[in-house]
Amino acid sequence: MxxxxxxxxxxxxxxxxxxxxxxxxxxxxxxxxxxxxxxxxxxxxxxxxxxxxxxxxxxxxxDNAARLLASDRSRTLGVMLTVHQPFHGDLVEGIYPEAERLGYDVLLSATGPGRDERKAVEALLGHRCEALILLGPSAPAEHLDELGRRTVTVVIGRRAPGAHVDTVRTADAKGIRQVVDYLVELGHRDIVHIDGGRAPGAAERRRAYRAAMRRHGLGDALRIIPGDHTDEAGIAAGKTLLAEGRMPTAVLAGNDRCAMGLMHALRSSNVEIPRDLSVVGYDDVHLAHLWPFDLTTVRQNADGLAQHAVRCAVDRLEDGTVPPREILLEPKLVVRGTTGPPPDGRRG
Amino acid sequence: MxxxxxxxxxxxxxxxxxxxxxxxxxxxxxxxxxxxxxxxxxxxxxxxxxxxxxxxxxxxxxDNAARLLASDRSRTLGVMLTVHQPFHGDLVEGIYPEAERLGYDVLLSATGPGRDERKAVEALLGHRCEALILLGPSAPAEHLDELGRRTVTVVIGRRAPGAHVDTVRTADAKGIRQVVDYLVELGHRDIVHIDGGRAPGAAERRRAYRAAMRRHGLGDALRIIPGDHTDEAGIAAGKTLLAEGRMPTAVLAGNDRCAMGLMHALRSSNVEIPRDLSVVGYDDVHLAHLWPFDLTTVRQNADGLAQHAVRCAVDRLEDGTVPPREILLEPKLVVRGTTGPPPDGRRG
DNA sequence: GCGATCTACTAGAGCGCTCTAGGACCGGTA
DNA sequence: TACCGGTCCTAGAGCGCTCTAGTAGATCGC
The missing domain is CATH 1.10.260.40 (lambda repressor-like DNA-binding domains)
Structure with a gap:
């Protein structure tokens, strides 16, 4: 026995x-x-x-557990991501090397169905992460603020006004403005925006779209279809437009996935892209270049965002007096095959 | 001072x-x-x-570190994934809930440029993971065996002959056979396979393709274009086929991404899908349903794979006498819009 | 009114490390 | 000889938990 x-x-x-x-x-x-x-x-x-x-x-x-316990520093960065956002993949690939270069470990925690942001973050904190890097969190700013006061926190991809966190993001307003300028230049007037609803960065893109349209004297033509940063939203918007029977000449989608959904929905209609309709995305996700029609989009510099985020976190970890920063990276309009002049007779 | x-x-x-x-x-x-x-x-x-x-x-x-250190069990599963494989995302989403249900924590570690599998695994082991779940590892079987003898290890998505690990995968041979049967039934004879090279599961799919072709008396028509499970491989294969000027009537790609790459490469040629060429993928990744042409493919049951993997790991952790298992899940041919009968005059 | 048997709780060792304080030994200098 | 400063090394406390062994007090049977 x-x-x-x-x-x-x-x-x-x-x-x-x-x-x-x-x-x-x-x-x-x-x-x-x-x-x-x-x-x-x-x-x-x-x-x-x-x-x-x-x-x-x-x-x-x-043994990391023992090491963590014994030292006051864990030198571990916790990254919260959504496993199905291709752009998050791009970011993670940029975070690893930069963290390693600075001597930090990285822990990933994914949100998903049945696993909300709170849960994902708790998991990271439970593992003694010294700092959090949140990829496009959808939590309200107050919640982020609370987190930020407990732990060094960096938010990638959206604003977090008033919250005690670093933010690293693309100058969305500028990117959107570039798109609208470009479309107007091509002769478009009837430019619709499918927005991202409450998704990270969506509010700012929406605002920028409005401002840009007005700046071109197109305040009347301005139209926003409520959406989301998902394929489904793009499909829904496409159906809406088809049902109405009155197509705009250009659509500015909330992000690439939404643009893809839109084009998917229009695929079996007689609307041809870019002959009848110009479509612009946002993000320039890695997978986008595979699209049968090359998507015109706004590139976010994933590596740059990732590196800045890591450095923000580390800077504040190593010098407690550094205040949170707000870093803006330049967007870049990438013109490909889904945009062109509006059909004859519909020029601005 | x-x-x-x-x-x-x-x-x-x-x-x-x-x-x-x-x-x-x-x-x-x-x-x-x-x-x-x-x-x-x-x-x-x-x-x-x-x-x-x-x-x-x-x-x-x-504090997890202290908890881990004090107890002999860590109740943590380490998952190695490739952050840019959409299918891995599907799997992770299945792993989390099942692990939580069984009272286990999950740690993710991604491979990527500059971070090979060894590094990703080391990170997991350093964090005291009791078991490893490897998503489509490309390490040789001997290496997996070595790992498996040190830690409870589960491999998803490929065989690992002789290695002391659980394997959970789709019955690839069956899936491929279904595809070939279906294509032959449609009248195809000239069916090319773009293989996955050394990618997980590729060898078996290749073998199954050969066997299925022979079974239909098409041993002579058999042709394999060396490839990989990436978009680039599909693009390259497409260029090869175009350059040769002699299209087959059907292509069976190594996976969905490869199929997408292929179609991308053919997009500006005069080859129309499925009129001139039928294309079949493999995996049925989530994003595939967005494709402008619905990809005919073989579905792998991601949730099922994930759940079985977690259970294999937990079973062996909780009862040391259980030997590693090999679990096969049923594939399912999903016929969509990229396949059809071969062009007239090229029937089998 | 005594031990037996609960339930509700505590003491204290130890997990595998890190880190501070200090010891042993060296050659060089006063 | 005594002392110094340096290099290379060790002892031992403690990080925040878990877990075994045990104690205090109530309840019970007889």
Missing amino acids: RDAEGAEPDKSRGRRPTMEDVAARAGVSRALVSLVFRGKPGASAATRERVLRAADELGYRP | RDAEGAEPDKSRGRRPTMEDVAARAGVSRALVSLVFRGKPGASAATRERVLRAADELGYRP
């Missing part, structure tokens, strides 16, 4: 080696092993070598 | 409350607080209530 070791789960796999084991094997103290693994000075080259060899032979791997 | 508190990073933010603080405030011992937070019996309802209130007032949140 006493020997029923096998019954206990996992005992068979054996305890993994600890720093103590490495120390014993290398014939030094635990503290010295610690020094070596942290790359701190205070160990001779020979000893260092001996320790590393011993560790390697034992298959030793430092 | 002695009061230069503010100079130290983050000291200003103040120590976060510990179990000790909660215990003091509730007037009980630390151990009792621990009991309450773990939902274990041994505390009266009244005390339980008092403890929870105290914790709430202090904004207490249990």
